[in-house]
Amino acid sequence: MRSPGVDVLTRNNVTITGTGRPVVFAHGFGCSQDMWRLVAPHFADEYQVILFDHVGSGGSDLSAYRPGKYDSLDGYADDLVEIVEQLDLTDAVFVGHSVGSIIGLLAANQIPERFAKLVLVNPSPRYVEAEGYAGGFTQADIDALLDSLDSNYFGWSRTIAPVIMGTPEQPELAEELTDSFCSTDPSIARHFARVTFLSDNRRDLDEVSVPTLVIQSSDDVIAPLPVGQYVAEHIADSALVVLPVSGHCAHLSAPEQVVAEIRAFLA
Amino acid sequence: MRANATFAGWAGVDAEALVGRHFRDLLPPGAQLLYETRHLPVLRLQGSVDEVFLEVRTASGSALPVLVNAVIDGDEVRIGVLAAANRVSYEQQLLSTQREAESLVARITVLQDASAAFADGTSEQGIAHSLAAILEETLVASDACVALVGPAGELDVVAGTNPLEGLIRGDENLLGSTVVSSEMPVVVNAADDDAAGYPWVVAALREARLQTVAVFPMMSDSKPIGVAAAFFRRERALAGSETEVVLALARQAGQVLTRLRAQEQLAYAALHDQLTGLANRASIRHSITLALSGRHLAPASRPFSVMFLDLDGFKTVNDRLGHHVGDAILQQVAGRLRDSVRGDDIVGRYGGDEFVVICDASGDAAATVAGRIHDEIRAGFAEAEGFPISASIGIAVYDGHDELSTDTLIGAADAAMYESKRMGRDRTTRVDL
Numbered sequence: 001m002r003s004p005g006v007d008v009l010t011r012n013n014v015t016i017t018g019t020g021r022p023v024v025f026a027h028g029f030g031c032s033q034d035m036w037r038l039v040a041p042h043f044a045d046e047y048q049v050i051l052f053d054h055v056g057s058g059g060s061d062l063s064a065y066r067p068g069k070y071d072s073l074d075g076y077a078d079d080l081v082e083i084v085e086q087l088d089l090t091d092a093v094f095v096g097h098s099v100g101s102i103i104g105l106l107a108a109n110q111i112p113e114r115f116a117k118l119v120l121v122n123p124s125p126r127y128v129e130a131e132g133y134a135g136g137f138t139q140a141d142i143d144a145l146l147d148s149l150d151s152n153y154f155g156w157s158r159t160i161a162p163v164i165m166g167t168p169e170q171p172e173l174a175e176e177l178t179d180s181f182c183s184t185d186p187s188i189a190r191h192f193a194r195v196t197f198l199s200d201n202r203r204d205l206d207e208v209s210v211p212t213l214v215i216q217s218s219d220d221v222i223a224p225l226p227v228g229q230y231v232a233e234h235i236a237d238s239a240l241v242v243l244p245v246s247g248h249c250a251h252l253s254a255p256e257q258v259v260a261e262i263r264a265f266l267a
Numbered sequence: 268m269r270a271n272a273t274f275a276g277w278a279g280v281d282a283e284a285l286v287g288r289h290f291r292d293l294l295p296p297g298a299q300l301l302y303e304t305r306h307l308p309v310l311r312l313q314g315s316v317d318e319v320f321l322e323v324r325t326a327s328g329s330a331l332p333v334l335v336n337a338v339i340d341g342d343e344v345r346i347g348v349l350a351a352a353n354r355v356s357y358e359q360q361l362l363s364t365q366r367e368a369e370s371l372v373a374r375i376t377v378l379q380d381a382s383a384a385f386a387d388g389t390s391e392q393g394i395a396h397s398l399a400a401i402l403e404e405t406l407v408a409s410d411a412c413v414a415l416v417g418p419a420g421e422l423d424v425v426a427g428t429n430p431l432e433g434l435i436r437g438d439e440n441l442l443g444s445t446v447v448s449s450e451m452p453v454v455v456n457a458a459d460d461d462a463a464g465y466p467w468v469v470a471a472l473r474e475a476r477l478q479t480v481a482v483f484p485m486m487s488d489s490k491p492i493g494v495a496a497a498f499f500r501r502e503r504a505l506a507g508s509e510t511e512v513v514l515a516l517a518r519q520a521g522q523v524l525t526r527l528r529a530q531e532q533l534a535y536a537a538l539h540d541q542l543t544g545l546a547n548r549a550s551i552r553h554s555i556t557l558a559l560s561g562r563h564l565a566p567a568s569r570p571f572s573v574m575f576l577d578l579d580g581f582k583t584v585n586d587r588l589g590h591h592v593g594d595a596i597l598q599q600v601a602g603r604l605r606d607s608v609r610g611d612d613i614v615g616r617y618g619g620d621e622f623v624v625i626c627d628a629s630g631d632a633a634a635t636v637a638g639r640i641h642d643e644i645r646a647g648f649a650e651a652e653g654f655p656i657s658a659s660i661g662i663a664v665y666d667g668h669d670e671l672s673t674d675t676l677i678g679a680a681d682a683a684m685y686e687s688k689r690m691g692r693d694r695t696t697r698v699d700l
Contacts, residue, residue, distance in 0.1 A: 030305030067407040072500035137296050144297025222303045248303035252311045
């Protein structure tokens, strides 16, 4: 389970800013730690903000990717546990988006003594419908997603190379984003997609022993409201907040609201 | 959403009907997943996305492939949509051909690499280890192990890791033995309900935080010789092609293992007495020759003892009670000899009722062993009650000084044994060379 002799901070491209109580942010499928750029910096004044990339995403060490290990979210959770232990974090706050929230939850279940609070943004413990559970998707939908990924690979680098930047006054942003997006190996992304959307971590909700805040978008087709409610219902000490926001990335569509909710939860 | 007439036409609706709806709602679920998790974040972070391939669901229910460019313009997102049916069908053909080819190449490579790995293997353990490693890689499993059927029909893990070890509380090997006897693969999931075939395995999977275990039979010449198991931390359903590849790999390994086993058995038979399992005459002579070669050249001389042992009264038992009883007694003697000697001593059957013990040690040490042997033999044999059996033992001790041949040493021990017989049997005679 542990990786001896591996520099986990380099492996996961860990970046740390600020000092104080540690807040660890975990991204989800499809992006990298960059997706926290509208939320995380707001905490650097009073907290120690820790960002990282899952192996295979962003600026992580792609050579560290082992299919057998990362064929389940447990492999990603093990990495997060290593990061937390390497940095010797205690009284830590975890903020995760989408599948990143489940990865953090699994890590917290392994080492609950190090985590004080969990914030799960647009979480879903299982995407494929099951008996008595409306996950939102069928197996065929996931297969279609994987096909879609392949098709988009043809235009992968073209999609990523920005022709027109939305922020011309920050040209360095262009390089940064291009690099972090481009470095995702398409076959790793394909595997990560399969693992993310075919995993079932409903049982793990029952084991969460850390106070948890679930932040839900009111109109999210990926992790619909009933799923957010399910998550909150199955975590013992939890609260559900539904933001009047559309889409699966509340932290990008309504960053100020997400920041406010996290602040209130930490107070 | 506000759309122009062209797009509305493609979508099969009136332009007004699109107002107030999200673009996302025009996409089928699979495309929505990618759109929401990747394309929208990229758009928001970058300000634009180019040439994103999506499918739009038209009013009639068909899927219209499109290429999309999008850019954030103030509060709005401007989306340019290009109907892409031609490009799509070209790309999809390319993709599907590419994927088929890659899959075929992958399968052939796996089998070729396995073939090479197995051909290189010189031991059962090595072959099993290669198979477990290949299985783990091919199936993208978190663990894999190989277990072979032992002499008593039990399954022993020979290579790899079994993460369920010690966790299956009920009938230990039901799963493995079922796969062996049915010669069919079995997959068990942690999510199976407890009333399913393997409740103990399901419980063990949950305890080990595993979701799936797949067990495959290893066949060789249509006989099952073991199983290969793969463990997954995520629920997995194995595709038919994956199962086929695994069974082919397992068969390959099985055949090599069978050949190895046959070779090992031949080698063993060449050096061991079939009845007692002790070293045979050839093996004994070889061991002595090996020990003697160059010994006289060593700076410090080390003694070496050879003990010849003949069973007194055995011929009578054989004649009167039959060979069946005689054989049983020989087997028991072999066992008692093994119990009497020290760890490094070699015990062999030289012929008939003649045994040899090689003690790479002083004559005193050998004499102590001989004493133990006498005690063991004198204890008697249940099958031959009333028929006294004892041992006539001759020990020849070589002091290690001058060069000595195997024949001389053996001859001396043999002669010493005959001396014991002549002097009244049930005793040890020692000669120092």
